[in-house]
Amino acid sequence: MNRFNRRHFLKSSAVLGAGYWMTATARSAARAADRPNGKLQFAGIGVGGKGSSDIDQCGPLGTVVALCDVDRRMLEAKKKNFPEAQTFRDYREMLEKLGDKIDAVTVSTPDHMHAPPALKAMRMGKHVYCQKPLCHTVWEARQMRLAARENRVCTQMGNQGTAENGLRRAVELVQAGVLGAVREVHVWTNRPIWPQAPQVVARPKGEFQIPDYLEWDLFLGAAPERPYAPGYHPFAWRGWWDFGTGALGDMACHTANMAYMALQLGSPVSAEAEAGDVNPETCPSYAHVILNFPARESLPPVTWHWYEGKKDGKKMLPPESLLSKLLKGNEKLADSGSILVGEKGILFSPNDYGAAYRLVGEGLEEAAKKVPQSLPRNGRGDAGMKEEWVRAIRENKPEIAMSNFDYAGMLTEAVLLGNVAIRAQKRIEFDAERCACTNVPEANAFIKKSYRKGFEI
Numbered sequence: 001m002n003r004f005n006r007r008h009f010l011k012s013s014a015v016l017g018a019g020y021w022m023t024a025t026a027r028s029a030a031r032a033a034d035r036p037n038g039k040l041q042f043a044g045i046g047v048g049g050k051g052s053s054d055i056d057q058c059g060p061l062g063t064v065v066a067l068c069d070v071d072r073r074m075l076e077a078k079k080k081n082f083p084e085a086q087t088f089r090d091y092r093e094m095l096e097k098l099g100d101k102i103d104a105v106t107v108s109t110p111d112h113m114h115a116p117p118a119l120k121a122m123r124m125g126k127h128v129y130c131q132k133p134l135c136h137t138v139w140e141a142r143q144m145r146l147a148a149r150e151n152r153v154c155t156q157m158g159n160q161g162t163a164e165n166g167l168r169r170a171v172e173l174v175q176a177g178v179l180g181a182v183r184e185v186h187v188w189t190n191r192p193i194w195p196q197a198p199q200v201v202a203r204p205k206g207e208f209q210i211p212d213y214l215e216w217d218l219f220l221g222a223a224p225e226r227p228y229a230p231g232y233h234p235f236a237w238r239g240w241w242d243f244g245t246g247a248l249g250d251m252a253c254h255t256a257n258m259a260y261m262a263l264q265l266g267s268p269v270s271a272e273a274e275a276g277d278v279n280p281e282t283c284p285s286y287a288h289v290i291l292n293f294p295a296r297e298s299l300p301p302v303t304w305h306w307y308e309g310k311k312d313g314k315k316m317l318p319p320e321s322l323l324s325k326l327l328k329g330n331e332k333l334a335d336s337g338s339i340l341v342g343e344k345g346i347l348f349s350p351n352d353y354g355a356a357y358r359l360v361g362e363g364l365e366e367a368a369k370k371v372p373q374s375l376p377r378n379g380r381g382d383a384g385m386k387e388e389w390v391r392a393i394r395e396n397k398p399e400i401a402m403s404n405f406d407y408a409g410m411l412t413e414a415v416l417l418g419n420v421a422i423r424a425q426k427r428i429e430f431d432a433e434r435c436a437c438t439n440v441p442e443a444n445a446f447i448k449k450s451y452r453k454g455f456e457i
Helices: 003-010 027-034 050-061 072-079 091-097 115-123 138-150 165-175 216-220 246-255 257-263 364-369 381-395 405-424 441-447
Strands: 040-045 062-068 086-088 104-107 127-131 155-158 182-188 270-276 286-293 302-311 337-342 346-349 358-360 428-431
Touching: 040 050, 040 091, 040 381, 050 062, 050 072, 050 104, 050 127, 050 381, 062 072, 062 091, 086 091, 091 115, 104 115, 104 381, 115 127, 115 138, 127 381, 138 405, 138 441, 155 381, 155 405, 165 257, 165 346, 182 246, 182 257, 246 257, 246 286, 246 302, 246 405, 257 337, 257 405, 270 405, 286 405, 358 364, 405 428, 405 441
Parallel strands: 040 062, 040 104, 062 086, 104 127, 127 155, 182 302
Antiparallel strands: 182 337, 270 286, 270 428, 286 302, 337 346, 346 358
8 A cells, every 4th residue: 555545545534533633723713703793704606506506505604705706697696695795706806805704615616717716715724615526637636635734724525425324324334344345346427418529529610709797718717728619608618628527527526435435545556548539628428437546454456447428329337247236127227326346245326426325245234234323424415515514614623524625635636537547548557645647647737737827726
């Protein structure tokens, strides 16, 4: 087991209920406690789409003092919910102007603009709730995790399955050894559900007028310059490498979360991928990604398989020989889910979040009944994630937020390494200590990207 995995993952996820291994001061929480009403003051960065519910769920937990969005329509709609909040189009202006009035921020922008505002906020001592995937690149995930520690803030990534009691119970069972040694994991998805290869493989041609409601330069943010075209905003950016992370980035922080947490997977040592219609602009038409994780203390190596898209019109899925052991009668496979294959049996979760599952193997159900509860229960989904984040801030205990950046940063690093393999079109070996690919130097351009001036991190 490499030194990075042992030092930076197992200590912090042994697992998550035992206490955070780093002392946190949480400066903003102290400021909030000094106020007469003791309320935390929130700002929302990106308040349309998922950002709308993210900031709404913070409302009952404190006071929303600022809203920021590059799209005026989103901003005006959300202002109706929080009429006292100040509005901004540029997160930099908001943080600079209201720096002493904001305790915590939600970041719910396109993937390429997660890290710049989140890192700026953390370095100012703000607590951060950031949507999944935590960021756009492997290197950014590392910086997000380190910044949370260094600035002693409380954090949470928005993979809301973490709050599901079913996921937490599955983690308990796997870690108690109900499945025996697990060496194989399979995860599949129904994504992409947005245009990318093969429908789109190049930038739109022609000249298009920027809508008056959209600040295109701010939407681009850290991404390279390109002309505006309809189709990027507000949803289909997910299929473009400059803005999104494709099906793997969009869903694996959900669907692979239970297996990753249960097995304490840490950093992969290698990644490879079979993918279709690979091109420099958009995510692929299909992919089968394989991540190889090393032994972790007493735990054996794990081979992790990811399936997305369609090849020759057929959905990419785990092998039929495995599925035939799990499906009952005329049961159809769920659109997404995960499978953990152990020496004693299988845990099969036909669910995006790992929240529902069944055990397949003789004696597993009886063995499961003997496993005591070791993790706290929540069961309130997305709202529960905000509640645990706020409780972490209040109690100055980052570990209360179970998808804090110490954990979520590791998960996101692993997930996004799969995209590096897709784009490199070669098997890559990963040195976690250096956060670098060692055998395919050109792949490092996908691990750490360049930033447009004004949006550097």
